[in-house]
Amino acid sequence: MARYATLLLVGVILALVPLTTGGSPYYSRITTLMLVLMVYAVAFNMLFGHTKQLFLCLGALAGSSAYLSVVLTRELGLSPWATIPLGILVAGFLGGLFSYVSVRRGLGVIFLGVVTLAFSLIFYNLVLGLRELTNGETGIVTQGLGAGILEGPRSSYYMLFALLMIALVLYSALMSSRVGVAFRALSDDELTAELAGIDVTRYKVIAATVGSLLMGAGGAFYAYYTGLISPALFSLISVDIVVLITLVFGGMGSLVGPVLGGAAVTVIDELVRPFGQLNVLVYGALLIVLFLAFRGGLVAVLRKTAKLPIP
Amino acid sequence: MVPILIDGIVYGLQLSLLAVGITLIYGLGGVLNLAHGQFAVVAGVAAALLMGNGMGAAPASFLGVAAAGIFGLLIDRSLLVPAYRYRGEERLLLGLVLTLGLSFVIDGYLNLSHPNVSLTIRLPMPSLTVLGITIRSAAVVTSLLAILAFGLLFLFLRGTLLGKAIRSIIQNEVGAELCGISPSRTRTLIVALSGLLAGLAGVAQGLFSSLGTEMGVEFTILALIVAVVGGVRSINGTFVAGILLGVVNALASYYMGAYVTLIILLGAAMLTILIRPSGLLAYWT
Amino acid sequence: MSPRNDVVLAGERLTKYFGGSPALKDVSFRVEQGEILGLIGPNGAGKTTLLNVISGILTPSAGRVLFQDRDITGMRPHAIARLGVARVLQTPRPFLSMTVLENVEVGALFGGRDRRGKTSTAVDQAEFALRLMGLHDKRDHPVGSLNLQEKKMVELGRALAMGPEVTLIDEAMSGLNPAEIEDSMRLIQRVRDELKVTIVWVEHVMKAIMGAAERVMVLNYGQVIAGGSPGEVARDEGGSRGRTGSCPCSGT
Structure with a gap:
């Protein structure tokens, strides 16, 4: 129950954000991108926070979905409403496949990390190489979906807000069902979980598939919102690393961790921006200091200070 | 065909040299060093700065490599200390985040303070002809350096008491501790050694073409892939994986060209991991 | 419903190789409904390997495992567990x-x-x-x-x-003091009597297993070398010491 109360609170706060930014297009864009980051972080939380699957192809999954949809729409004249679901499904399928293969081959966390890292680089180079379809580094101009959807700052914010809430509700529903128990058990000890009758493969693949579907959805929404997609938007540095920092900073394995992390990283990003060239250095230093100072992330700090069992 | 294979082996030796430090630190310290490529860059930048001040290429390179070793030592004694308090997966995770942060700090600092520094070392004689095959002399020098480094590493691990201690820790940290081997000191030594090896790879890059401050991430990713394909705990495996991927790279770039090469290389790495999840040499060593 | 003497779990010529040497070689056994079968033998005799093969953690190189006449060889551990073969590991995890x-x-x-x-x-x-x-x-x-x-x-x-239906217990007693051993032994018997659970029990503590098990199977070098009631096996053991070497399974 605490889960749904928290969800409501998060929903209300995020729904009110556009009112505080006034009409500023700059802040509207920043806050919309923050929502994208939160969606990514919810996805990664299922993958890594709950089932210890280190996917280093988050950007590539989001990008596969985005590029597939945008390129098919452009080349074949299909409706984005048809290609977006296709892109999302492909991302989900790829994630599920990586998970299935890695569990059945008994790959440890690092090996899965490197297999997905290789996929990530393959994706990046494919997009660069298939210039006729993707325009290479230049990228493809995109536009909203018509009828005010993903068009204009406010509508876009609320579309991504809706996606985030769907992601969070889905997450809560999974976590309060037996799937959630299975996630907890297998992240504690896979062998014991398996011996207790839990199909570890199945639950890891579920986590990976749902997480990858969310990455795909986030990527596709982002693509039509942002106006121009290029491989740089989906690179390891601009997605995977940032999402990892977001989740670790917010708190792994919790409902509000990705939300808190997303907000915090967005704020830090704004604070560091004036330093220009220096921001990479500041990010690195922050990552080290924050992670050493509180391992459990912001959620753990909140739980301690507020003495509340925040989900 | 032969020149292509030679190219592949030359590049493969560089890959192995770059990756072996990751294997050493992971095997001995249980930390996957995501700042490994930056160690190579540190050596290269140090050498370049010294050369800029009029020092000869050889002593500057030597000092650059030494700088990377010292840097490794300092990192082990400072940044990695909190990670060593944990074991197993906890340590791995903490190590990943800390070294990732470190790689940002190094990249950020170098791009800020030395944005245009790059290391290029030119040899007096650009190419040699042996048995009718012309090879760049840089290829010969870097390969000899890599072979020498691996030779010394094997001698050290097989032939000395300390080397045996190190191999025993790779197998069992707790057991080694019980036998009176200090894991923390050996670890420091290994992280420093790993820094030296990365530094050597950085200097080799300078000999080969040129090394810039922004290349750390690329080096780290390459090293990571090679080390993991080799099984991440086996030095022999890393060596073989480097050569294998080097040859794949040379063949692919000869027959395919351009971006397809990289995709084939990465695909080969993925396949190897999936076919032999415990490393190339899992059944032999 | 089912009378005693029904075979609930059986192994047929189970063999498991690790690298070159066999950890199990042609091990066949039957476990009857409702009994406590003790599995003993020196360290490295293959007892835990046998339990791992039964519970699906390892796949045998040859041979079959039958549970209620159904071939469960090669099934994954969770599926075997759900069918009714539970496993208790030696070290709690x-x-x-x-x-x-x-x-x-x-x-x-x-x-x-x-x-x-x-x-x-x-x-x-x-x-x-x-x-x-x-x-x-x-x-x-x-x-x-x-x-x-x-x-x-x-x-x-x-x-x-x-x-x-069946619970595989690996060394329930190791690391326990005599009073705890006594308690655990009674408990395992109670579980069998009250829940009608068949038990296969690997144990080093001979006193416990000789007191609680109806039948005992002795493994050494991956092969079954003796079997029967605890009394019979104890007599055999006395006669064939040379064969099993100095048996370290004579614990307290």
Whole structure:
């Protein structure tokens, strides 16, 4: 129950954000991108926070979905409403496949990390190489979906807000069902979980598939919102690393961790921006200091200070 | 065909040299060093700065490599200390985040303070002809350096008491501790050694073409892939994986060209991991 | 329903190679409904390997495992567990983020087939198992705060909450003091008597197994070298010391 109360609170706060930014297009864009980051972080939380699957192809999954949809729409004249679901499904399928293969081959966390890292680089180079379809580094101009959807700052914010809430509700529903128990058990000890009758493969693949579907959805929404997609938007540095920092900073394995992390990283990003060239250095230093100072992330700090069992 | 294979082996030796430090630190310290490529860059930048001040290429390179070793030592004694308090997966995770942060700090600092520094070392004689095959002399020098480094590493691990201690820790940290081997000191030594090896790879890059401050991430990713394909705990495996991927790279770039090469290389790495999840040499060593 | 002497679990010529040398060689056995079968032998004799092969952690190089006449060879551990073959590991590996009750509940939730004939919730089954284990008082404690024997009981409790036909127990007694051994031995007998669970029990503590098991099977170098009632095996052991070497299974 605490889960749904928290969800409501998060929903209300995020729904009110556009009112505080006034009409500023700059802040509207920043806050919309923050929502994208939160969606990514919810996805990664299922993958890594709950089932210890280190996917280093988050950007590539989001990008596969985005590029597939945008390129098919452009080349074949299909409706984005048809290609977006296709892109999302492909991302989900790829994630599920990586998970299935890695569990059945008994790959440890690092090996899965490197297999997905290789996929990530393959994706990046494919997009660069298939210039006729993707325009290479230049990228493809995109536009909203018509009828005010993903068009204009406010509508876009609320579309991504809706996606985030769907992601969070889905997450809560999974976590309060037996799937959630299975996630907890297998992240504690896979062998014991398996011996207790839990199909570890199945639950890891579920986590990976749902997480990858969310990455795909986030990527596709982002693509039509942002106006121009290029491989740089989906690179390891601009997605995977940032999402990892977001989740670790917010708190792994919790409902509000990705939300808190997303907000915090967005704020830090704004604070560091004036330093220009220096921001990479500041990010690195922050990552080290924050992670050493509180391992459990912001959620753990909140739980301690507020003495509340925040989900 | 032969020149292509030679190219592949030359590049493969560089890959192995770059990756072996990751294997050493992971095997001995249980930390996957995501700042490994930056160690190579540190050596290269140090050498370049010294050369800029009029020092000869050889002593500057030597000092650059030494700088990377010292840097490794300092990192082990400072940044990695909190990670060593944990074991197993906890340590791995903490190590990943800390070294990732470190790689940002190094990249950020170098791009800020030395944005245009790059290391290029030119040899007096650009190419040699042996048995009718012309090879760049840089290829010969870097390969000899890599072979020498691996030779010394094997001698050290097989032939000395300390080397045996190190191999025993790779197998069992707790057991080694019980036998009176200090894991923390050996670890420091290994992280420093790993820094030296990365530094050597950085200097080799300078000999080969040129090394810039922004290349750390690329080096780290390459090293990571090679080390993991080799099984991440086996030095022999890393060596073989480097050569294998080097040859794949040379063949692919000869027959395919351009971006397809990289995709084939990465695909080969993925396949190897999936076919032999415990490393190339899992059944032999 | 089923009379005694029904074979519930059987192995046929099970062989398992690790690299070149066999850890199990042509091991055949039958376990009858409702019995306690003791599995003994020196370290490295293949006892744990045999349990791993039965519970699906390892796939045998050759041979079959039959559970209620059904071939379960090569099935994955969770499927075997759900069919009704529970496994208790030698070293407890509990779910450390959970309480005692939650630990046991996982077994009821995922492996559960209700053996008590009425539809009951996972919590009920878990509480029932905890009462039997004498851990009901500590149901809400984090499992990490328990001592070794209690942790072993949690593992057994989780196995029983699954409502198994057969429970494979690996060294329930190692690391326990004599009083704890006595308790555990009684408990295992009670489990069999009250829950009608068939038990295959690997044990080093000879006193415990000789007191509780109806039948004993002796493994050495991966082969079955003796079998029969505890009394018979003890006599054989005395006669063929030379064959098993100095048997370290003579513990307290």
